[in-house]
Amino acid sequence: MEYFLQQLINGVTLGAVYGLIAIGYTLVYGIIGMINFAHGEIYMIGAFIAMIAFLILGPDGGGYLILALFTVLIVSMMLTAVYGWTLERLAYRPLRGSTRLAALISAIGMSIALQNYVQLTQGARTKAIQPVIQGGIELAERDGFAVSLSYIQIVIVVLTLALMASFSLVIGKTALGRAQRACEQDREMAALVGIDVDRTISITFVIGASLAAVAGTMAVFYYGVIDFFIGFLAGIKAFTAAVLGGIGSIPGAMLGGLLIGLIEAFWSGYFTTEYKDVAAFSILVLVLIFRPTGLLGRPEIEKV
């Protein structure tokens, strides 16, 4: 029971990170119908920017740790958002109206280029920082096995919940959110009623990238180690999460992220860690075969 509880806590934390990345996939897929394959690299870049910003501020954040961490988060979100914007502008906008395949190839090329760009500028070695937020709450203990909920896990889950709540508000209530939903339904019609479609798509990428940057920042402080290759697997798993929840659906992305996080945590906790990535891929395959629309997705009707 205690072991189960511990895996549950780890899984929810992991799921929060995946959920934040998955929103980026689902938003972009919803609005332009393409898989933004480079989104995992955006997450990786967010993690690197957060680490560099933190290293510049100093190991104890110049005395004001909370303020320093908040600064790191904001800096990472803003600079990563610029990456997201540029990615769309350079690699996807020229291909608007072209085939899906062309956009996917461009995205794969961008993913390879970004990965190698970070490898070249920052080196191929794994980077590590000292744990910043230490300590936690001990929930239960039996036979020497303690269930602990660390402060960083609380921060991650609370921050994710807050972001998702405010993000849902933005999508549901503001003019920007309405424009976005309109573009999702019918881009031409939206343009006819005076919505700047290009701008809306750019903003979508900016939002997706800044949420991925939050996930990256959390990964830096949670795991403490990053390298230039983390984006690939995290990206695939987050995409799996988005598909599992039903691609195009924002609550679906959050739910899918949570499920993938839990599955991975329980799989590594009860079976083997070696095949945990196989578990994620198998889930993806099974979902796509038996329920291609995902858990919360709407079925897509194919017309001639």
Place this chain on the structure above:
Amino acid sequence: MAAGTLAERGRAFLPMALKEAGIAAGIALLLALPLVGAKTVSEGSAFVVTPRIVELAIGVVLVFAGRLAIASLRGGHHIPVVAAALALAALGWLFALPSAFLGVVTIAGGLAVACIGAIGLLRARRDRIPAAARIDSARLPRQALAWLGPALIALAILLPFLPFADRRVMDIAILVLTYVMLGWGLNIVVGLAGLLDLGYVAFYAVGAYSYALIARDFGLDFWSCLPLAGVFAAFFGIILGFPVLRLRGDYLAIVTLGFGEMIRIILLNWYNFTGGPDGISGVPRPTFFGLPFKRAPPEGVESFHQFFGIDYASIHRTYFLYFLVLALALITNAFTLRIRRLPIGRAWEALREDEIACRSLGINPTNTKLTAFAIGAMFGGFAGSFFATRQGFISPESFTFIESAIILAIVVLGGMGSQIGVVLAALVLIGLPEFFRELQEYRMLAFGACMVLITVWRPRGLLATRDPMIRLSRRRAPP
């Protein structure tokens, strides 16, 4: 730069161009500030950040200059831009920049801008010639294409006998041909049947491992294993394809990617069977139909040079491998060209164009897709066993996602379904970087950037002209 001349030509134009370039440089500064401007270096156990201001500044200036050049070209100022770009390239050549990469970007970028400017200039001149006097530029490439295929085959056959064909050139040629073969194999799946497969490397891996394992455990030679490897790979294609081929385009891509990664992870972790990360070494090298390429063959076995009564040279094996992969690739090509004319090939292409129409015509989409998947996988398996016998050592390292991406890029950038396009794309993407080994570190960065640039420049591939397989005898009037 040539700001003075620009100002003389159009006063209203310059502020616009400068503003555009300024915005681009500002964005470049924001992008490069954290990752180029700061470098994490390890100091003992901890990491610290050191600034890299010079690189950052040069990078931003280059972006500014490049954007200004593009804006000026659009404004019609060709000559000053070409001159300035050439001057910049010369500067990059003469002065040592802080990193080799910046030097290459400066020179290549300057030359590229100069080329674009020169082409624009020529085009502007040509437009003054009356239309009737111009050469029909649309028909020219098609006529050239008809000759390109046979010419390339002749060149490929003659290559080992050419004076410059030393070992390095032959190795690169073998590598390029391996990718051409993989590209042709994948072209059946992606180009003909229109199924986006991001996990083609799985079949390549299955082929390589089946050869290595069969040769290790049962002692069969290359020629017996080759068909077996193809059969195994096709079998895997059917197993993997059956559940997923109902999926639409990009979903299929991600699932095949997942399968590719799963096979790699299984190869990596099933230590008893595959040797895990250590791989399999001592994979038997190819024999010339039973005659080994060895200086001193074992007792009772005649080696290649003894049989033909020539002196031993280690390059004989390279030549043999080259002709082997050339033959395999040409078989793949011939097979594809033939099967396109058979009902099944026609069904693939019809399915690619419109699945619903096909279904209503009585074509079973799942079975048709499955044959394409299996046949594509079979050629991947052949290429895999060739790879194993060429390397003599295989490990899961060789079968990462990046390989799938490269093969897919070759197919898509070549122009989907175009056989010659695959050759051209393989030459550009595999051959060129191999000749610039000195810039090894930047190879993949340039590769990714090339993928984006070529896609943006020609979204339908380098050779996008696709002739219809059947023509109606009587042309109808255009609607």
